Structures are given as structure tokens and as C-alpha cells.
Amino acid sequence: MSNALVTDEWILSYAAGGLDQGHALLVATQAAMRPEVRRKVSEAEAVGGALLETSATMPVSDGLLDKILSRLPEAEPEERPQVKITGLPAPLADYLGCGLEDLDWRFMGPGLKNVRLWTGPRGERLWLLRATGGITIPEHGHRGVEMTLVLRGRYHCGAESFGPGDMDLADDDKIHQPVIDPGEDCICLVLTEAPLRFNSLIARIAQPLIGL
Incomplete structure (x- = not known):
């Protein structure tokens, strides 16, 4: 089992606020590093209640997110700085409050x-x-x-x-x-x-x- 990107199931759960602190930070950190993950998170958040209801009533396959998103208008990911002065992805830098050497x-x-x-x-x-x-x-x-x-x-x-x-x-x-x-x-x-x-x-x- 290997995957260069976090799975759609994790992205959906993250967008719905269903992940604990550790899992959420992991997803947010990869989203800050990979534009394709950031785009999927942004689009999943836009789906809102419909996706939340779906994920709560049935298992989520890796292809489900793409199928749902294909029916929606294309959303532009929010443009914002993703890396702080520490050289770390912004979510992790915020969590740590310091650089790696500290x-x-x-x-x-x-x-x-x-x-x-x-x-x-x-x-x-x-x-x-x-x-x-x-x-x-x-x-x-x-x-x-x-x-x-x-x-x-x-x-x-x-x-x-x-x-x-x-x-x-x-x-x-x-x-x-x-x-x-x-x-x-x-x-x-x-x-x-x-x-x-x-x-x-x-x-x-x-x-x-x-x-x-």
C-alpha cells in the first residue's frame, strides 16, 4: 500500500471536519505542499452538506470525490502564501511555533x-x-x-x-x-x-x- 497523495477519503473527512488533530495536521501539511491536494480540499469544502451527508451514510471510494466534483463548476484554490520564513509548510509551522532546529x-x-x-x-x-x-x-x-x-x-x-x-x-x-x-x-x-x-x-x- 503506497500513495504519493493522501486519499480522497481523508480529504473528504478533513473537509467535513471529521479528522482528529493529528490526522488533520497531516492532511493540511500535504495540502500546503501539493497544489493538487489543495485544490481537492478547496473543492470538497465547497460541496458542503451534500458530501457530509454522503460520507456519513456510506463508505467512500477513492473515485467518489472526482465523480462529484466533475458535476460542479471548477473552483479556483485560494491563493495564499504556503510556506513561512521557517521553510516549513504553513500549517506545520503554525503548529510548531518554531523552526526545526529549535x-x-x-x-x-x-x-x-x-x-x-x-x-x-x-x-x-x-x-x-x-x-x-x-x-x-x-x-x-x-x-x-x-x-x-x-x-x-x-x-x-x-x-x-x-x-x-x-x-x-x-x-x-x-x-x-x-x-x-x-x-x-x-x-x-x-x-x-x-x-x-x-x-x-x-x-x-x-x-x-x-x-x-
Whole structure:
């Protein structure tokens, strides 16, 4: 399961105000980085009550938003500055209230640091990951959905490559081992809905200490 953009289901829920703080910040941050996501959010918000009623009574497929929007007049996304002086997307910069270098980065392994931003009522965690260029992240699976939005740098998993503005979606069927491209640190905004499943014994021993 992978997708460079957040799904239509998440966009619809975000426009309807149905996402919690962590998920909403993730969607808003990608919308600030990707014009196509920003356009879909703007159009979904314009649909209003009709979409809200639809999403509350039946499952939402990835094609539903495009079908509904094709029947509406084309809406121009609001033009506004998307990146603040910190170099971060505006929603994330507003949330943090400071630059990346001012955060309390905590060690989570060789070449890896993180900052916990939010914990949800069901154990969801929103956090920033900073990985040194050239390293390999320990192989792991998931006990729920993991959403990784690249802010800076780039990494790849097999033939898939993810760069700034891309969203990597992984569920409990996916086991992967991201490799950070050399040359610069990779910084990502990550939301995990449950603790990760590490294959390495060392990683599993360290997991209670890093809280992920």
C-alpha cells in the first residue's frame, strides 16, 4: 500500500471536519505542499452538506470525490502564501511555533532522531523523524496504518521513491525497510495508528524507550 497523495477519503473527512488533530495536521501539511491536494480540499469544502451527508451514510471510494466534483463548476484554490520564513509548510509551522532546529530532537537509533508532537485517544502518534542521509531504517511492519509525509530529503523502498510533498501509506500488510538517499537529512512528518512491529531484536528492545 503506497500513495504519493493522501486519499480522497481523508480529504473528504478533513473537509467535513471529521479528522482528529493529528490526522488533520497531516492532511493540511500535504495540502500546503501539493497544489493538487489543495485544490481537492478547496473543492470538497465547497460541496458542503451534500458530501457530509454522503460520507456519513456510506463508505467512500477513492473515485467518489472526482465523480462529484466533475458535476460542479471548477473552483479556483485560494491563493495564499504556503510556506513561512521557517521553510516549513504553513500549517506545520503554525503548529510548531518554531523552526526545526529549535525542537527537542531525541535519539532513537544510529542516524535517527524524532520529536513527538501529538498522542491520540487510541494511541495514535504524530511525530517528526529526522534520518541522516545514506542510512537504512530498520525493517518493520505495522499494527495499523502508517502515514509518512516527506518534508525534506528523499528515501526509497525498493523501486518506490518518496520526496518532498509525497505521502507514503503503509498498512499492516506491508513490511518495509526505507533507505535514505545520501547527501542530506530526510525529515518526515509521520502518523502511526499503533506501535510499529520491528523485526530486529535490538530494535524491539529499544522500542519502549523511543515510544514508537
